[in-house]
Amino acid sequence: MKPGETVHLRVWRGTRTGGEFKGYDVTATDGMVVLDALRAAQATQAPDLAIRWNCKAGKCGSCSAEVNGHPRLTCMTRLEEIHDEGPVTVAPMKTFPVIKDLVTDVSWNYEKAKEIPPFTPGPKPPDGKRRMYQEDVERIQEFRKCIECFLCQNVCHVIRDHPDNKPAFSGPRFLIHLANLSMHPWDTVDRTEFVKRQAGIGFCNITKCCTEVCPESIRITDNAIIPLKERVVSRDYDPILWLWRKVTGRAK
Amino acid sequence: MAAREPIDTHEYDVVVIGAGGAGLRAAIEASAQGARTALICKSLLGKAHTVMAEGGAAAALGNVWPEDNWQVHFRDTMRGGKLINNWKMAEIFAKEAPDRVLELEEWGAVFDRTRDGLISQRDFGGHRYARLAHVGDRTGLEIIRTLQYKLISMPVDVFMECTVTRLFTEGGRIAGAFGYRRDTGAFLVFGAKAIVLATGGLGKTWKHTSMSWESTGDGVALALDAGADLIDVEMVQFHPTGMIWPPGARGILVTEGVRGDGGVLRNAKGERFMFNYVPEFFKKETADTEAEGDRWYTDKTNRRPPELLPRDEVTRAIYAEVKAGRGSPHGGVFLDIATRRSAEYIRKRLPSMYHQFMELAGVDITKAPMEVYPTCHYSMGGVRVDAETEETTVPGLFAAGELAAGLHGANRLGGNSLTDILVFGRRAGLFAAQHAKTVPGTPPASAAAIDEAAAELLIPFEAAGGENPYAIQSELQETMQDHVGIYRDEAGMKEGLRRIEALKPRAQHVKVEGPREYNPGWHATRDLYSMLTVAEVVTRAAIERTETRGGHSRTDHPKAQPAWEGTNLVVRKRNGEITLDHVPIPAMPAELSALLEVK
Numbered sequence: 095m096k097p098g099e100t101v102h103l104r105v106w107r108g109t110r111t112g113g114e115f116k117g118y119d120v121t122a123t124d125g126m127v128v129l130d131a132l133r134a135a136q137a138t139q140a141p142d143l144a145i146r147w148n149c150k151a152g153k154c155g156s157c158s159a160e161v162n163g164h165p166r167l168t169c170m171t172r173l174e175e176i177h178d179e180g181p182v183t184v185a186p187m188k189t190f191p192v193i194k195d196l197v198t199d200v201s202w203n204y205e206k207a208k209e210i211p212p213f214t215p216g217p218k219p220p221d222g223k224r225r226m227y228q229e230d231v232e233r234i235q236e237f238r239k240c241i242e243c244f245l246c247q248n249v250c251h252v253i254r255d256h257p258d259n260k261p262a263f264s265g266p267r268f269l270i271h272l273a274n275l276s277m278h279p280w281d282t283v284d285r286t287e288f289v290k291r292q293a294g295i296g297f298c299n300i301t302k303c304c305t306e307v308c309p310e311s312i313r314i315t316d317n318a319i320i321p322l323k324e325r326v327v328s329r330d331y332d333p334i335l336w337l338w339r340k341v342t343g344r345a346k
Numbered sequence: 347m348a349a350r351e352p353i354d355t356h357e358y359d360v361v362v363i364g365a366g367g368a369g370l371r372a373a374i375e376a377s378a379q380g381a382r383t384a385l386i387c388k389s390l391l392g393k394a395h396t397v398m399a400e401g402g403a404a405a406a407l408g409n410v411w412p413e414d415n416w417q418v419h420f421r422d423t424m425r426g427g428k429l430i431n432n433w434k435m436a437e438i439f440a441k442e443a444p445d446r447v448l449e450l451e452e453w454g455a456v457f458d459r460t461r462d463g464l465i466s467q468r469d470f471g472g473h474r475y476a477r478l479a480h481v482g483d484r485t486g487l488e489i490i491r492t493l494q495y496k497l498i499s500m501p502v503d504v505f506m507e508c509t510v511t512r513l514f515t516e517g518g519r520i521a522g523a524f525g526y527r528r529d530t531g532a533f534l535v536f537g538a539k540a541i542v543l544a545t546g547g548l549g550k551t552w553k554h555t556s557m558s559w560e561s562t563g564d565g566v567a568l569a570l571d572a573g574a575d576l577i578d579v580e581m582v583q584f585h586p587t588g589m590i591w592p593p594g595a596r597g598i599l600v601t602e603g604v605r606g607d608g609g610v611l612r613n614a615k616g617e618r619f620m621f622n623y624v625p626e627f628f629k630k631e632t633a634d635t636e637a638e639g640d641r642w643y644t645d646k647t648n649r650r651p652p653e654l655l656p657r658d659e660v661t662r663a664i665y666a667e668v669k670a671g672r673g674s675p676h677g678g679v680f681l682d683i684a685t686r687r688s689a690e691y692i693r694k695r696l697p698s699m700y701h702q703f704m705e706l707a708g709v710d711i712t713k714a715p716m717e718v719y720p721t722c723h724y725s726m727g728g729v730r731v732d733a734e735t736e737e738t739t740v741p742g743l744f745a746a747g748e749l750a751a752g753l754h755g756a757n758r759l760g761g762n763s764l765t766d767i768l769v770f771g772r773r774a775g776l777f778a779a780q781h782a783k784t785v786p787g788t789p790p791a792s793a794a795a796i797d798e799a800a801a802e803l804l805i806p807f808e809a810a811g812g813e814n815p816y817a818i819q820s821e822l823q824e825t826m827q828d829h830v831g832i833y834r835d836e837a838g839m840k841e842g843l844r845r846i847e848a849l850k851p852r853a854q855h856v857k858v859e860g861p862r863e864y865n866p867g868w869h870a871t872r873d874l875y876s877m878l879t880v881a882e883v884v885t886r887a888a889i890e891r892t893e894t895r896g897g898h899s900r901t902d903h904p905k906a907q908p909a910w911e912g913t914n915l916v917v918r919k920r921n922g923e924i925t926l927d928h929v930p931i932p933a934m935p936a937e938l939s940a941l942l943e944v945k
Binding site: 109123124125126127130136137138141142143144145146147148149150151152153154155156170172193194195197199200201204207208212213215223224225226227228231234235238239240241242275278281 | 389390391393394395398452454458459462463464481486488491495504506559560591592593594595598599698702705815816817820858860861863864865866867868870
């Protein structure tokens with residue numbers, strides 16, 4: 095895509111009750127990203143085109159959409175990468191209800207976040223100085239790179255194809271948050287039961303779609319979900335604990 | 347207007363407007379004090395501009411250099427601010443910063459560690475010691491996410507994607523706020539015993555800025571219209587290093603951490619030109635050879651390399667170097683870390699910068715230099731507050747974070763903003779909650795005031811005009827960039843003011859198409875009102891301050907003037923007119939002024 099060339103956009107316009115793709119032509123500039131093209135259309139042709147964006151630097155995770163069918167941050171998708179594919183088609187994330195045009199209602203994610211028992215550190219050591227070591231926090235720092243763009247939630251087929259699973263499943267975003275809490279050296283809460291029941295980790299069958307779309311390249315499945323699954327399994331299927339539960343009727 | 351539409355009305359002890367670091371910290375504190383608290387976010391929760399902060403949070407923890415303490419941090423902050431800071435705020439800030447950073451760890455933040463398992467600290471411009479708690483170059487994300495998850499564990503009502511357009515006062519004190527929900531376009535009224543404004547910055551009023559969509563200076567307009575004082579609004583920081591190419595990425599921030607971690611600035615000839623731009627004020631503490639500057643990173647008995655002078659100095663130097671014809675191909679200068687540090691070190695310390703340049707510019711910063719130029723980044727000026735309580739000149743109205751003024755004086759040091767929002771966000775929430783306890787009941791806003799606020803918002807739907815709000819915004823941004831930019835002069839600024847005045851009547855005739863539901867064109871008309879207010883007050887104050895100091899650089903008054911050293915410039919709006927007053931800064935107590943000397 096060279097500066098001055100025409101970019102053909104096909105943008106989904108509509109509301110909860112329905113909509114359609116509409117065409118807008120804008121002029122390409124050097125290094126233009128999809129969000130630039132959308133904003134150019136908004137400024138000159140479609141002033142009420144609803145787009146959600148903040149930082150335009152890949153840091154806030156607001157401008158998620160489906161570009162030519164792929165879940166992407168529109169601010170980090172250069173037209174050069176996709177110009178061989180013909181017109182640039184931009185649709186809202188499919189998994190969340192549309193509010194208007196490219197803006198979806200992502201409140202489900204905020205409800206899921208609220209359910210999770212918060213970080214709870216133990217008491218401070220006698221010298222008052224808490225310590226943790228870099229090698230012990232490398233892994234959770236990877237999870238903490240999450241920008242909450244919700245692309246992993248959008249692409250996860252557990253809810254994308256089966257919206258009725260939403261009440262019983264947290265989605266990849268919150269499984270990495272739970273992994274972050276469970277691997278934090280100072281945290282004291284056992285969330286294994288939560289991971290199994292409320293977060294519904296059993297729904298995940300490790301297709302790794304979430305990992306593929308993560309703009310922060312977090313290895314969601316390998317580094318967060320699989321270790322959490324192992325914790326649930328080792329607790330539930332530990333033969334000694336199983337016998338203990340059978341005999342006493344207690345959860346632990 | 348036809349019959350009045352039903353309006354969703356809420357009552358709280360404390361309403362916090364703005365959900366970046368300062369607003370979140372204020373809401374957490376107000377709620378912890380037992381106040382019924384609401385938090386209003388212009389965007390979704392967790393997306394505010396704080397998320398873009400990169401380098402770190404400055405606090406004299408002394409983890410890397412035990413010699414560091416609050417006195418040195420106080421000194422660096424005051425000298426970086428060219429001495430017009432509110433010294434009481436600088437003192438409180440330097441003393442409380444370590445506790446506020448450590449508190450984040452109690453809430454789950456995971457900063458990079460020292461070998462001893464403590465919070466690691468990084469070098470930054472203007473700081474005597476490595477002082478910035480950080481997580482790679484995504485520290486803002488770590489801080490906003492930590493505060494966000496702390497907040498949602500508390501009984502605070504969060505209103506996302508709501509914009510406040512007016513504050514209500516009754517009998518001279520704050521009474522509430524009016525706004526609307528973006529998704530439905532429906533109006534909202536808040537009755538409040540105290541309000542904390544934490545709306546952040548105003549950089550979107552310029553064309554090339556590192557700031558996000560939200561940073562349109564809404565709080566400046568809200569506070570001014572409610573009768574509050576502003577101070578030193580001419581002090582706008584142009585961060586030395588923004589991306590300059592490609593055009594769509596122009597202005598995006600390149601963290602000062604690049605220089606803190608060893609990167610240097612070079613001109614087209616490959617020279618480290620900063621050695622030619624060390625001002626007298628900083629000579630004693632700045633290295634005069636490359637060898638000494640390079641030793642400083644590991645041995646603080648050496649003096650700091652000039653690339654790590656405070657931001658205003660580096661920005662002026664880059665401007666001069668490009669003007670002299672020694673710029674890079676796209677009109678900036680080179681920021682080189684590739685020849686100075688290993689690829690592994692760069693990727694570990696600066697992962698976001700690595701990705702940003704790779705993905706947006708196709709440049710591998712471990713192999714090639716970055717092209718950079720100053721970008722509008724921060725407002726040192728803003729709403730005038732009491733140093734201890736953050737109360738504005740309107741009783742019951744508090745302000746914190748970038749919107750509030752005083753701490754940074756004429757120039758902010760890198761790293762001081764992330765700690766500013768914690769220290770003064772907490773204080774604003776604390777004192778707002780205390781204030782609310784002294785107010786017996788929330789006086790309801792008058793029906794007339796509500797009707798007026800509602801009618802005002804609907805005008806653009808019925809306007810006979812036909813002006814496009816995006817086009818006027820864009821003209822305003824060009825005007826500020828051209829006339830009230832890095833360097834200013836009287837003739838240019840007067841031309842800028844003339845253009846701003848010409849845009850004001852046009853803004854009265856903006857036309858909005860489409861429905862009220864999630865209509866960005868409609869929202870743009872509100873942003874435009876804030877931005878025009880910002881443009882006018884900044885330009886008027888900048889014309890008034892006839893000197894060069896910190897973020898305010900003038901070609902027609904190129905030196906700092908002693909007469910201005912003791913002066914804050916106060917902006918007020920009275921009967922619709924902007925007024926300017928010179929207010930002397932109170933004398934500093936001897937025990938603080940003694941700290942300012944360079945040893």
